[in-house]
Structures are given as C-alpha cells and as structure tokens.
Amino acid sequence: MSHFESIASQLAMDRKGHTLPRALYVSEEAFQFDVEVMLKSVWLYACTGAHVKKPGDYFIFEVANNSIIIVRGRDMEVRAFWNSCRHRGAKICLEQKGSSPRLMCPYHQWTYGLDGKLLAARSMADDFAKADHGLHPVALENIGGLIFICMSDNPPPIDRVKADISEQIAVYDVEKLKVVVQDDYIEDANWKLVMENNRECYHCDVGHPELISVLGTYGFGKGLPEDGDADIVDDSSYDALVAAKREEWKALGIDRDLIEFPDGWWHRVARLALANGAVTQSIDGKLACQKLIGPFKEPETSSLSVWTQPNSWHHFCCDHVVTFSLTPVSADKTLLRTSWLVHEDAVEGVDYDPDHITALWRATNVQDGHFSMINHQGINNDGYVPGPYAVEEKLVEDFKDFYVAAARSALKELR
C-alpha cells in the first residue's frame, strides 16, 4: 500500500457538483498529501515584485516544512532558491522578509550572492568546488509583477496564464508600486475551505455588509454578461451597468472580455463595475490613496480582479492594489496573507491612511475567517455528508475540480 492509498480512495468518492469527502478536508493524511505532493505539483502565487523592490530585498514563502527565498538580484531579476544552506543544510534566512547585499548562513557563515552563487566558505579542503555548491533554484515566473513559484523539477505549463494576466495588469505597473501594509492572518480552517469561501458570493448578502456596499455581489460567479448564466439569476441591472461602462473602458484601453479558467487553465480575469458610485475597494468607496495608478487620471468606478488556482486572488483599483495568498499551516489552520500596494511616491498621512486603506478587506477577512472556521467545524462532524453546490457557486466547483484533477495527477506521478 503506497503512503497515500486512502487519498486515492477518497478522491474516487468525489461526486460531481458536491463538496469533497470529509477526510480530504480535515484529515492529517490529506494535509500531508497536500503539502508534500499536490501543492508541489502546481504553481503557487507567492508575492509581488514590489515585495522585493530593490536588489537584495528578499521575501520568504513557506508551505509547511518547505521554505523558499525569493530575492531581487543586482540585475533586477527576481529569483527563487530553497532556503537551505549547501553546507550542512541550515536555514539561511530566518526573518519573513528583509534586505541584504548577500545571503549569509547564520551557522558557519557560508555566503551566497543574490544570484545564488556561493561566494565564501571558510576552511574547506583544497579540492572543494564553490561552483558546485550554489543555492538550489526553485522555478519562478514573474507575471506582470505577480511572482509565482513551483516546487516541482518539472513545473506544469504557465504560458497562457502568463500571457492573459500580464496583458491585463501591465497598465498597473505592479513592480513600480510599494507595499504599505502586509497582514498575516491565520484562519482556523483547512486551506481548501478558505479557497472555496473565496470563490462565491452566495454568502455576501448576509455575510459582508461592508464589501457589498462597494463591490456588489455580481462578478463572483453569480453572473457576468459573457458567462451565459444571465437567465439563471437576475443580473440584468448589472449587465446594463457593465454594458454602459464598457464604452468608457474602451476609451481607456482597458476593456476586455471575461477570461474564465479557459480549457483547463487555472486563471480567471474580470473587470468588475463597482457599486453605489464607489471608486475603489475601500470601506466608504472613496479613494484610499490620492495618487492614482495605472492609466487613470480620474477616479474610476471599476476594478480588475485576477483569481488563480489554487491559492490566490487580487484586486486592481485605480488607486491601490490588494493581493491575497493562501498557504496551509496545518490540517485546520491556513495563513491568509493580504498585502496593500500604492503608488511608490504616495506619502503616508498625506496621500493614504493605512487604517482606511485596509479597513474593508480586514473586516471582510475576519468575516470570511469565521465562515471558513464554522465550515471546517461542521465538516469535522460525524454527521457530515458532501453537499450540493448552488448554481452561483460554479467557481467553487471549478476550484474543487482543479484540486481533484491536480491531486489525481500528482498521485499518479508518485506511482
């Protein structure tokens, strides 16, 4: 019996249009499978290029026991390396982020360049080859300033994701922005439930009074003009709003059709019309930063959203960008990392107030944390049986189907 035999049988019980079998959400074995196998077989969103803005800036991205250094080189390239010294294996970078002209292991001070090359190692034998002991690289793709990594030696294709996302977010010039707040928030739920929660707005009317006052509930799978579901839900007023807005978007050069997980790919990109005259995703719908970004000279009543499987979502407003990454910490704990980015010349207290810019998504994150927690608690209950997704939970099902397919193919590779 292979190590993950029961995962295979749990996956075999998956029912179309229904939530997963209990053990895949709550068991220790499923957590080990996810972090040791499934999540190592896919691309994961880690951070933005603005998190490592200058040469020497590094950012540590961790999934359970695996720690990866993402670092900007002197040539301005962003690279990723395993955070494990080539001497006797100690962890090199111990802080979550920082800046250093070189990467020095704290144990015996082996010192690496920002390109991973070993520069100095004291009292090694004469035949020791420094060139053979550089840091081991991890696959990295910089998609218009969104940094994705893959822990596999044989990463899956990313070209279409790269083309589609970078084409649309290029105007926001993410690498030029600066990160002004990063929140690391632990949710008491399995990471897949936190993802499922993100992929629907079925809970928004009741669960997110602040969010729906600026974002509405459409556009999250409940219906966009292109998705053909218009007859299923009453989104005619939203359709009319978007149709009118698209003329303005054309003039700005930002009008695009919805991209929704095409042909088994793992990205969705949509421009959403904001609600109630909001010009950004802030608690009161008013500008969160006075210095606008992207092509915008005037406040704009829409935002661009990007969702990727299996661990990220991002919103691009006319005045700031907010990005989210998920990483599992244990079977029932998930790190939700939220970062807010503004124009690099914006001044705190003059152009933006950190409490104002963060208020909407901080409130929403706490509300979602509660929903994910009670979802986990209820599934961790002998009475649980997989339940049916609603029509407007299509994107939840897309996530679940992605998980099941990726898990099956990663299991097959193990054999």
Ligand code: FES
């Ligand atoms: Fe890094 Fe010894 S383990 S220098």
Ligand code: FE
């Ligand atoms: Fe929510």
